[in-house]
Amino acid sequence: MIEVQGLTKVYGNKAAVDNLTFSVEQGEVVGFLGPNGAGKTTTMRVLSCFMPPTSGSAKVAGYDIHADSIEVRRRIGYLPEHVPLYTELTVTQYLNFVAEAKAVPRVQRRQKVGELIERCLLHDVRGRIINTLSKGYRQRVGLAQALLGDPPVLILDEPTIGLDPKQIIEIRNLIRQMQGERTVLLSTHILPEVSVVCQRVIIINEGRIVAVDTPENLTRRLQRSTQVLLQVEGPPDQVTGRLREMAGILRVEMKDGGGVHGRYVVETEKDCDLRRELAHVVCSSGWGLLELRPVDMSLEDVFIRLVTEEQDSMTVDRSPVTLDG
Amino acid sequence: MGTLAVFKKEIRSYFSSPVAFVVFIIFLVISGYFFYSILLYFSLISMQASMNPAFATGLNVTDGILRPLFANMSVILLFLMPLLTMRLFAEERKQGTLELLLTYPLRDGEVLLGKFLAATALVALLLFATGIYPLLLGLWSEPELYPILTGYFGLLLLAMTFISLGLLFSSLTENQIVAAALAFGAGLLFWIIGWAATLTEGDRALLFRHLSIMEHLSSFARGVLETKDVLYYLGLTGFFLFATLKSLEVRRWKG
Numbered sequence: 095m096i097e098v099q100g101l102t103k104v105y106g107n108k109a110a111v112d113n114l115t116f117s118v119e120q121g122e123v124v125g126f127l128g129p130n131g132a133g134k135t136t137t138m139r140v141l142s143c144f145m146p147p148t149s150g151s152a153k154v155a156g157y158d159i160h161a162d163s164i165e166v167r168r169r170i171g172y173l174p175e176h177v178p179l180y181t182e183l184t185v186t187q188y189l190n191f192v193a194e195a196k197a198v199p200r201v202q203r204r205q206k207v208g209e210l211i212e213r214c215l216l217h218d219v220r221g222r223i224i225n226t227l228s229k230g231y232r233q234r235v236g237l238a239q240a241l242l243g244d245p246p247v248l249i250l251d252e253p254t255i256g257l258d259p260k261q262i263i264e265i266r267n268l269i270r271q272m273q274g275e276r277t278v279l280l281s282t283h284i285l286p287e288v289s290v291v292c293q294r295v296i297i298i299n300e301g302r303i304v305a306v307d308t309p310e311n312l313t314r315r316l317q318r319s320t321q322v323l324l325q326v327e328g329p330p331d332q333v334t335g336r337l338r339e340m341a342g343i344l345r346v347e348m349k350d351g352g353g354v355h356g357r358y359v360v361e362t363e364k365d366c367d368l369r370r371e372l373a374h375v376v377c378s379s380g381w382g383l384l385e386l387r388p389v390d391m392s393l394e395d396v397f398i399r400l401v402t403e404e405q406d407s408m409t410v411d412r413s414p415v416t417l418d419g
Numbered sequence: 420m421g422t423l424a425v426f427k428k429e430i431r432s433y434f435s436s437p438v439a440f441v442v443f444i445i446f447l448v449i450s451g452y453f454f455y456s457i458l459l460y461f462s463l464i465s466m467q468a469s470m471n472p473a474f475a476t477g478l479n480v481t482d483g484i485l486r487p488l489f490a491n492m493s494v495i496l497l498f499l500m501p502l503l504t505m506r507l508f509a510e511e512r513k514q515g516t517l518e519l520l521l522t523y524p525l526r527d528g529e530v531l532l533g534k535f536l537a538a539t540a541l542v543a544l545l546l547f548a549t550g551i552y553p554l555l556l557g558l559w560s561e562p563e564l565y566p567i568l569t570g571y572f573g574l575l576l577l578a579m580t581f582i583s584l585g586l587l588f589s590s591l592t593e594n595q596i597v598a599a600a601l602a603f604g605a606g607l608l609f610w611i612i613g614w615a616a617t618l619t620e621g622d623r624a625l626l627f628r629h630l631s632i633m634e635h636l637s638s639f640a641r642g643v644l645e646t647k648d649v650l651y652y653l654g655l656t657g658f659f660l661f662a663t664l665k666s667l668e669v670r671r672w673k674g
Contacts, residue, residue, distance in 0.1 A: 145672065167523060168524040178515030179516065239519070
């Protein structure tokens with residue numbers, strides 16, 4: 095559905111996007127992941143035909159963005175990062191305008207706009223001027239305008255930025271529902287979101303693709319070791335010491351500052367499953383084993399690793415949220 | 420189709436902010452004052468003419484009231500048109516809405532035309548509102564109809580030229596004030612060129628006269644529809660619109 099070949103966009107003497115090549119299949123939801131300035135927005139602007147590339151080519155829904163720009167635009171729904179809307183219009187007036195601009199046939203216009211207002215949960219605010227709406231509602235209006243015209247391809251630039259957790263879940267659900275029926279390319283900073291919503295991830299940094307894979311594969315490829323989370327009721331020093339003595343243990347780290355109900359992250363060699371042994375050691379030492387579970391390297395770690403080229407994952411600063419999330 | 424969508428949206432946007440209303444009021448107040456003072460002067464001369472027939476030569480409503488009125492209105496247009504056109508592209512660029520507008524299946528030309536027609540429609544409404552002056556005149560005298568019609572037509576053409584000029588500058592910047600200032604300055608330049616015609620002589624004067632934006636208006640106010648004048652305004656309008664189209668294209672490239 096989206097085919098990008100050697101896409102380059104140069105501003106001045108800096109390449110915001112440098113020889114990008116990737117593709118998105120029909121019905122896929124693909125996440126574009128990268129730090130600020132990586133080239134995500136630029137790529138999306140090129141794909142949505144807002145600006146032409148310096149070199150390279152791209153095809154969306156089978157049409158070339160340069161030669162058949164209008165045809166491409168008929169088949170995409172685009173939502174730029176800051177959700178720019180005509181704030182002086184009401185929600186309904188605005189969506190009517192977009193419907194007309196996207197050449198939705200007049201007889202269907204009212205019905206289609208009405209459908210989208212319902213689907214994006216805008217019923218209560220449909221008569222309000224957009225200026226008076228909260229960010230969450232504006233985002234939904236933005237999404238509604240992208241969906242008008244039933245485009246087979248959606249290009250969403252940071253669709254959940256600035257929303258509160260409840261709204262984020264709503265938007266994510268909306269996007270997830272589209273899997274299979276529409277092709278979605280979305281960019282985001284929020285890493286857990288990618289694993290939840292996207293089938294594939296494209297990690298981009300400084301205008302170049304760093305990795306392309308499913309979230310699970312990426313995690314697996316980069317994980318250097320297996321980790322197990324333990325919650326043990328017992329004196330921290332002794333617990334740590336006893337665990338460290340075990341064979342096959344690379345490292346034992348305390349989390350949460352300790353205390354009697356300490357949580358420990360035990361790192362073993364890759365593909366080495368020592369959970370039984372760990373349980374045995376804890377229990378036979380007379381301590382309470384409150385929790386024992388394997389922990390995957392989070393996508394955040396993958397991301398940081400790939401982007402900053404950290405050699406040793408152990409030196410990456412992990413907050414408790416990361417490991418549990 | 421797309422043009423109509425943009426047109427309707429611009430009209431709505433115009434009336435959602437005070438700008439359009441303020442421009443209307445200012446225009447009507449100032450032109451109303453001009454009408455009043457011209458009328459006053461005319462009636463003064465008329466009274467003198469009734470006592471001394473020598474003053475009556477060439478005294479008629481069309482030349483004495485309508486022509487100076489149209490001339491004054493053209494100057495007010497020069498001042499006020501930039502205020503109407505400054506937001507058309509500059510505001511969209513600043514708000515970021517241009518990014519969405521240009522990714523809809525609309526040609527740049529459709530967008531441009533929609534905005535141009537919206538501003539023109541607004542001015543047409545404005546000019547229609549000033550129709551009260553000839554109407555009032557008609558109550559107490561017999562103004563010739565034809566010069567009124569052609570006079571308004573000329574004003575509309577003039578307005579279209581200012582609008583297309585304003586659109587061009589609006590497309591070049593994010594800043595509405597800068598867009599308005601540039602459009603105003605450019606309009607002023609065209610006006611001044613006309614003055615230069617009176618200060619020089621011979622061929623140079625002729626050249627300036629042909630370029631002058633106000634000079635071409637004079638025939639309209641007399642009730643004469645000169646093809647060359649119509650073409651002058653339409654030509655300039657077309658040129659500025661084309662330049663705006665190109666400027667949009669260039670801005671796309673630069674991002």
